[in-house]
Amino acid sequence: MRIGVLALQGGVIEHINHLKALNCEAVEIRKVEELDNLDGLILPGGESTTIGKLLIKTGIFDKLREKISDGFPVWGTCAGMILLAKSIENDEARHLQTMDITVKRNAYGSQIDSFITEEIIEEICADPIPLVFIRAPYIKNVESNVQILCKVNDKIVAAKQENMLATSFHPELTDNLELHRYFVNMCIKK
């Protein structure tokens, strides 16, 4: 199993370490040709505007969009989720737009920009999973083909649409491997 982590900006190494802990080959992706021979790709947290611009500058944008439409497994965490979203409520920018969700950037406001909680995500694990939110977006709307995986205080913070997984939070910043295990399984099943 060979899984890439988009390494243009943001929190890359923590995802690499989690994938390695699950015995995957984990590779940092910076160039368009590196998208070949991957079983899946993680789009990490960071700054979605910056990563979005770099996707275009590197030429990764078009090829990645095409691969995702062909069923290539991707998982966007936080900024990565914004990159996948068809629509962003409070931003003019649009990025890959492959996932039928509308997100709100920096949705938790300035006072509680960052917080930690835990939740049972039935689709993923019977035990509670720690959820770390850092200037996080949440999902405002999903179309009917999108499966809602988790809500926190009535806001959607994890969802899946076929080969695409999106989470508002950062499992790579905890010791918990369950979300990564779930994504690795998505890559196996594809």
Ligand code: GLN
């Ligand atoms: N606030 C960032 C954005 O809008 C996302 C934050 C994160 O990825 N931790 O792009």
